[in-house]
Amino acid sequence: MGQETLKQTAAAAALEYTLNKLDYDSYLGVGTGSTCDIFIDLLASHKSKIAGTVASSERTAQRLRSHGIPVYELNTVDEMQLYVDGADEVNPHLELIKGGGGALTREKIIAAAASEFVCIADDSKRVGHLGNFPLPVEVIPMARSYVAKMIIKLGGEPVYRQNIITDNGNVILDVHKLYPIEVARTLEEKLNNITGVVCNGLFANRPADTVLLATLQGIETLTAN
Numbered sequence: 001m002g003q004e005t006l007k008q009t010a011a012a013a014a015l016e017y018t019l020n021k022l023d024y025d026s027y028l029g030v031g032t033g034s035t036c037d038i039f040i041d042l043l044a045s046h047k048s049k050i051a052g053t054v055a056s057s058e059r060t061a062q063r064l065r066s067h068g069i070p071v072y073e074l075n076t077v078d079e080m081q082l083y084v085d086g087a088d089e090v091n092p093h094l095e096l097i098k099g100g101g102g103a104l105t106r107e108k109i110i111a112a113a114a115s116e117f118v119c120i121a122d123d124s125k126r127v128g129h130l131g132n133f134p135l136p137v138e139v140i141p142m143a144r145s146y147v148a149k150m151i152i153k154l155g156g157e158p159v160y161r162q163n164i165i166t167d168n169g170n171v172i173l174d175v176h177k178l179y180p181i182e183v184a185r186t187l188e189e190k191l192n193n194i195t196g197v198v199c200n201g202l203f204a205n206r207p208a209d210t211v212l213l214a215t216l217q218g219i220e221t222l223t224a225n
């Protein structure tokens with residue numbers, strides 16, 4: 001079974017989870033990436049079962065709208081019961097690295113605002129320690145060089161993601177050489193404290209509540225201890 005099939009399995013499990021949890025007046029946060037794209041396509045046939053969605057990127061908003069699924073601004077939604085999103089790495093504490101698709105800031109805002117955060121991923125995303133996947137850091141453009149120097153002081157090797165401007169008008173540094181990240185919460189805070197950093201792709205202070213991990217044996221449901 002290839003990675004693509006596993007992503008479909010994860011997306012199908014997320015749809016089932018969503019339909020069990022949400023009802024007609026519920027709002028659903030929807031993440032960004034290829035696994036979420038599949039989830040959105042599956043959600044299309046069930047769009048009348050929820051009140052609407054909040055999108056974590058322009059890309060996701062466009063895909064949702066292309067299926068006629070209502071998309072609302074986060075500011076207009078009182079309560080968002082559930083957020084479904086993918087990840088680049090997942091550790092045993094359900095801490096994540098996200099942002100491979102560049103949508104980390106809006107993703108983190110929605111994860112913070114949602115009552116429950118369900119992460120969907122194929123088994124290749126499971127790691128013992130985070131940090132092999134280069135950690136995305138969204139940066140105000142004029143601060144790029146300053147932030148890069150500060151990240152080097154923290155032991156990372158930042159690489160400017162060329163030709164990418166985020167939905168918020170910023171740039172991304174992908175930070176290599178951080179493996180193994182021992183205390184993800186602390187690194188998340190240190191990076192956030194660098195002036196000019198908008199957000200970083202460590203989801204440790206707000207980890208996932210549940211991970212639906214697609215394996216060759218089927219879905220493994222991981223929950224926070």
Ligand code: 5RP
Pocket residue numbers: 031032033034035036085086087088097098099100101102103104107
């Ligand atoms: C986008 C993300 C994605 O969730 C992450 O990159 C996983 O993507 P995919 O489902 O394509 O493997 O964080 O910013």
